Amino acid sequence: MYNFTYHRAGSVDEAASLISDNEDAKLLAGGMTLLPTMKQRLAMPSDLVDLNEIGDLSGISVDGGTVTIGATTRHADVAASADVQAAIPALAALANQIGDPQVRNRGTIGGSLANADPAADYPAAVVGLGATVVTNKREIAGDDFFVDMFETALDEGEIITAVRFPVPQKASYFKFPNPASRYPIVGVMVAVTDAGVRVGITGAAPSAFRNAEMEAALGSNFSVDALDGISVDADGLNEDMHASAAYRASLVSTGAKRAVAAIA
Amino acid sequence: MTVKVTTTVNGNQVSGDVEPNTLLVHFIRENLELTGTHVGCDTSQCGACTVHVDGRPVKSCTMLAVQAEGHEVTTIEGIGEEGNLHPMQAAFQEEHGLQCGFCTPGMIMASIGIVDRNKDNLSEEVVRHELEGNICRCTGYHNIVKSVLAGARDM
Ligand SMILES: Cc1cc2nc3c(=O)[nH]c(=O)nc-3n(C[C@H](O)[C@H](O)[C@H](O)COP(=O)(O)OP(=O)(O)OC[C@H]3O[C@@H](n4cnc5c(N)ncnc54)[C@H](O)[C@@H]3O)c2cc1C
Ligand code: FES
Ligand code: FES
Numbered sequence: 001m002y003n004f005t006y007h008r009a010g011s012v013d014e015a016a017s018l019i020s021d022n023e024d025a026k027l028l029a030g031g032m033t034l035l036p037t038m039k040q041r042l043a044m045p046s047d048l049v050d051l052n053e054i055g056d057l058s059g060i061s062v063d064g065g066t067v068t069i070g071a072t073t074r075h076a077d078v079a080a081s082a083d084v085q086a087a088i089p090a091l092a093a094l095a096n097q098i099g100d101p102q103v104r105n106r107g108t109i110g111g112s113l114a115n116a117d118p119a120a121d122y123p124a125a126v127v128g129l130g131a132t133v134v135t136n137k138r139e140i141a142g143d144d145f146f147v148d149m150f151e152t153a154l155d156e157g158e159i160i161t162a163v164r165f166p167v168p169q170k171a172s173y174f175k176f177p178n179p180a181s182r183y184p185i186v187g188v189m190v191a192v193t194d195a196g197v198r199v200g201i202t203g204a205a206p207s208a209f210r211n212a213e214m215e216a217a218l219g220s221n222f223s224v225d226a227l228d229g230i231s232v233d234a235d236g237l238n239e240d241m242h243a244s245a246a247y248r249a250s251l252v253s254t255g256a257k258r259a260v261a262a263i264a
Numbered sequence: 265m266t267v268k269v270t271t272t273v274n275g276n277q278v279s280g281d282v283e284p285n286t287l288l289v290h291f292i293r294e295n296l297e298l299t300g301t302h303v304g305c306d307t308s309q310c311g312a313c314t315v316h317v318d319g320r321p322v323k324s325c326t327m328l329a330v331q332a333e334g335h336e337v338t339t340i341e342g343i344g345e346e347g348n349l350h351p352m353q354a355a356f357q358e359e360h361g362l363q364c365g366f367c368t369p370g371m372i373m374a375s376i377g378i379v380d381r382n383k384d385n386l387s388e389e390v391v392r393h394e395l396e397g398n399i400c401r402c403t404g405y406h407n408i409v410k411s412v413l414a415g416a417r418d419m
Pocket of ligand 3: 361
């Protein structure tokens with residue numbers, strides 16, 4: 001790992017000013033993606049701005065129909081939260097399937113979303129549940145947040161402070177993990193919300209997306225049968241040594257059916 | 265430029281001057297000379313470096329030493345000693361939960377976390393699932409799982 005200057009930020013404002021003066025600086029949250037990348041010398045920031053000691057960036061609150069999760073809340077704390085388990089059990093279950101226990105004890109929701117790995121789990125929840133990403137500057141609708149592979153709507157130096165999830169009537173997450181890395185090859189979040197059915201898909205394409213045809217079919221008939229005959233286009237889906245685009249397309253169909261079957 | 269880090273390791277306050285890019289595991293092994301914590305990979309996958317920070321298992325190869333400032337670290341040396349082993353250490357010995365022993369400190373630190381998190385619902389399935397972050401090249405895991413279940417009974 002190349003060396004860098006370390007800064008322990010005491011507040012979001014302090015972090016923002018440390019990062020905005022310096023385009024080679026990077027924010028450090030759980031470090032579960034950034035530090036391995038730096039160890040392999042694939043990243044060489046001049047400065048790291050550590051968000052971990054900013055107390056009010058971490059924590060979970062439920063208010064009416066909304067679950068708000070602070071940016072540095074660890075995956076393990078989302079998974080173990082009685083509030084999240086009661087309000088959105090599918091979200092707690094998703095968090096509990098990320099990586100392994102040690103990764104979940106450090107990794108954070110803000111870091112996962114900012115990183116926008118095409119195979120990350122949380123993007124399926126942000127898109128599938130219609131969440132809002134709150135930053136130090138503005139609020140970004142989940143549908144607009146993921147732009148491309150490892151690319152988000154965040155500006156240079158913009159800091160995620162929290163994520164707000166509207167509580168759905170019911171929701172379910174199906175994950176088909178890569179047996180070695182445990183990242184999803186495909187993950188599908190299906191949610192029945194007051195505004196209709198949403199289907200959020202991760203792992204399959206460069207960034208998380210919704211499937212309008214499935215949403216419409218499930219909106220008029222929320223059953224596994226409603227998904228019969230809807231074929232997913234493999235064009236533009238990811239293809240790598242783990243799975244072809246056609247296989248991923250098939251996993252999206254199967255994943256959506258399994259997610260629906262769990263709550264229909 | 266070095267930075268001063270002050271932290272608690274196995275109940276003792278320690279401090280040292282480290283480069284910012286010093287990983288916690290290297291601080292533990294090289295500055296403190298506690299070599300029970302191992303490094304088995306550089307991809308954050310093997311778990312050989314598992315220690316507890318504020319009571320939770322983490323991979324000390326994926327945390328900076330400076331990030332331990334003000335936190336409590338427990339390593340394998342901090343949970344028991346010869347003649348007075350932690351129940352989980354004793355169980356690994358009794359149940360043949362190790363062969364070469366390289367993964368064992370990390371396995372034991374992760375296993376204590378598994379028992380802490382699952383006091384009421386510990387089962388073979390839970391143990392197998394939650395050992396996902398620890399790789400063993402020797403045992404085939406079977407005796408490790410037996411060890412964790414046996415250790416849990418005595419914890
Ligand atoms: C062995 C292993 C297995 C894993 N398995 C999975 C898996 O199955 N599913 C999955 O989804 N993920 C998995 N991960 C990734 C893990 O979830 C990471 O925690 C996550 O991708 C990054 O979060 P972090 O908090 O660790 O961020 P960091 O690594 O600290 O940061 C990642 C990036 O986000 C930026 N950043 C961090 N916080 C903010 C913020 N608040 N605002 C703006 N930018 C920010 C950083 O500058 C950096 O560029 C795995 C990781 C490992 C090591
Ligand atoms: S050395 Fe830390 S996970 Fe392998
Ligand atoms: S006992 Fe040899 S690696 Fe586990």
